[in-house]
Amino acid sequence: MVRRLAEDDPTLCLDFLREMPTPDVMAYLLALPGVGPKTAACVALFELGRPVFPVDTHILRIAGRLGWVEVGESAEKAQQRLEPFIPARLRLELHLNLIAHGRATCVARSPKCEGCCLSAICDFIHK
Numbered sequence: 047m048v049r050r051l052a053e054d055d056p057t058l059c060l061d062f063l064r065e066m067p068t069p070d071v072m073a074y075l076l077a078l079p080g081v082g083p084k085t086a087a088c089v090a091l092f093e094l095g096r097p098v099f100p101v102d103t104h105i106l107r108i109a110g111r112l113g114w115v116e117v118g119e120s121a122e123k124a125q126q127r128l129e130p131f132i133p134a135r136l137r138l139e140l141h142l143n144l145i146a147h148g149r150a151t152c153v154a155r156s157p158k159c160e161g162c163c164l165s166a167i168c169d170f171i172h173k
């Protein structure tokens with residue numbers, strides 16, 4: 047992957063991506079060997095400041111419990127489905143806050159639903 051990147055940018059600074067529209071940035075990153083949707087979106091979001099919404103395991107789990115995506119849906123599908131519904135200016139913050147929520151409260155086993163700030167809108171707790 048690094049070899050391929052170095053062919054396009056020997057500095058490996060990704061500067062050539064900064065001028066590209068976001069769909070082209072994502073297409074470029076996804077074409078790199080070993081780079082999947084989450085990694086591509088994280089690079090686009092954190093390094094290039096693009097308004098994309100990476101879905102990791104915490105976000106996928108919480109989104110499934112909240113009823114935002116089907117339980118068992120892939121992270122890739124969830125990313126495509128969720129992104130258009132999240133205002134661009136909120137994507138970074140929501141990504142970070144959901145990961146923090148998934149680590150502290152909506153953990154994989156035995157989520158701490160009592161006192162969870164999302165309980166009023168959560169499908170999981172109402173089932």
Ligand code: SF4
Pocket residue numbers: 108111112151152153157158159160162163164165168169170171
């Ligand atoms: S209510 Fe429970 S399942 Fe729903 S988001 Fe909160 S911790 Fe997760």
